[in-house]
Amino acid sequence: MQSGMSLFIRLMKRLLLSALILSSCATPSKIHQRSVNRGYEHSTAIVTLKVSDTVRINGKDSIIVRNIDAVCPDYQAQPTRYETRWKYKIKVDSINVIKYQTKWRVKEVVKTKRIVDKVGLFQWIKIFIIGFFSAIVANFIFKIAKTFV
Numbered sequence: 001m002q003s004g005m006s007l008f009i010r011l012m013k014r015l016l017l018s019a020l021i022l023s024s025c026a027t028p029s030k031i032h033q034r035s036v037n038r039g040y041e042h043s044t045a046i047v048t049l050k051v052s053d054t055v056r057i058n059g060k061d062s063i064i065v066r067n068i069d070a071v072c073p074d075y076q077a078q079p080t081r082y083e084t085r086w087k088y089k090i091k092v093d094s095i096n097v098i099k100y101q102t103k104w105r106v107k108e109v110v111k112t113k114r115i116v117d118k119v120g121l122f123q124w125i126k127i128f129i130i131g132f133f134s135a136i137v138a139n140f141i142f143k144i145a146k147t148f149v
Contacts, residue, residue, distance in 0.1 A: 038078065040076065041076070047072045048069055048070075049067070049068050049069075049070055050066075051067075051068050052064065052065045053066075
C-alpha cells in the first residue's frame with residue numbers, strides 16, 4: 001500500500017509534466033509570429049478565380065462560368081536548411097574564387113612590373129656603349145677646348 005505523500009508527489013509530477021507539454025505546444029499564432037520574426041512578409045495580390053456552377057433549368061443542366069476577383073495572400077515558403085546550406089556554400093565558393101582571382105592578378109602585376117624593371121645583359125651593354133662613346137666625345141671636346149684657351 002502506497003502512502004498518501006508518494007501518491008501526491010507522483011500526481012504533481014504528472015501534472016507539471018502535462019502542463020509543461022501543453023504550454024510548449026506550437027499554436028498557429030506562435031508559428032505565424034515566428035515566421036514573421038524570421039522575415040515572412042505579407043503580400044496581397046488580386047487573383048481572378050474561375051468559378052463554375054451547375055444550375056438545373058427545366059430539367060436540363062446548365063453550367064455557368066463566372067470570374068471572381070479575390071484577394072489571396074501569396075505564400076512564400078521558408079527555405080529549408082539544405083537550401084540555406086547550399087546558398088551559403090555558393091556564397092563561400094564565389095568569395096574564394098574572387099580571392100583566388102585577385103591573388104592571381106596581383107601576382108601577374110608584380111611579375112610584369114619585375115620584368116619591366118629588370119635590366120638585362122643587352123641593356124647593360126647598350127648603356128656601356130652609349131657611355132663609352134659619350135666619354136670619347138667629351139674627351140674630344142675637352143681637347144679641342146684646351147687648344148683654344
